[in-house]
Amino acid sequence: MQEIRKEKQVLRRIAQASDAIRRKHKILKTGKESLQKTMKDVFKPVVTPLQELVNVSRDTKPVKQEVKEEIKTETMDEPKNEMESEAEVSFATAEEEDQTITESSAGLEDEYLRTLEDKNRHNELHTLYGVRNLSTAGLMVGDSPISFERNSIRIGSTVYPKTQGLLELSFKKMPNSVHVTPNDKKNYKNILLARNAHRKYYSATKPIRNTPSAKFKHLIAELLNINTSSPSSSKHYIFWDDANELVERLRLLTASQAAGNTSHNNEIMSILEELREAGIIY
Incomplete structure (x- = not known):
């Protein structure tokens, strides 16, 4: 019986504690709601205008954007005369072309000039009808000097x-x-014709330099409508890319001639002629 009374007392205390907790929770909840209501009433005069301003800004485009759109609309609606349209198209095209040339052309000649300076790579070049480097005159094409600018070639x-x-x-x-x-x-x-790069001695009064090279046969002759099917049988051709090769060959031939061999006279004369035409000797 005593244990039963103790259990009842414990249960009664638990029930009392639960009631107390519920009452405190209710008081706290009521106080929180009252506090929120009070804060809302206090700050309402400030919050309401701000909220209205936010709502207006959401529905309104920025001033700068409106101005830009108005300008764009006016520009699109305004009729342009023919000269203005052509000028704009021409300017845009020039800008695009200039950008392309600048990006693709600047420095393009560097590798070719390095090849021209490298004796071991002279077999890649054909200086007779193109760019050659003279010790006295510098870079030449035909009868004229050649120089390289940023986006152009000046001859x-x-x-x-x-x-x-x-x-x-x-x-x-x-x-x-x-x-x-x-x-x-x-x-x-146009370069060949204007600078006589295809003629002997690079002179307009001299005959065409007709050589058996592939470049002459399949490119230059076709460009200039030159018939290469029946060259003169008496013509002694010398095909060369490097003046040093000619000079070395000439040295060997003259040494042989000095030793009593007279069969190289025609070739020696032809080499001398080629060197004069190239402006290497005078």
């Missing part, structure tokens, strides 16, 4: 667009056709 007083195709034609023995365009061929043809 004499004429300027040509600097393209890899035109460089291939002006330097290489076997130009890479991948880089050569019809316009490159047209410019190279």
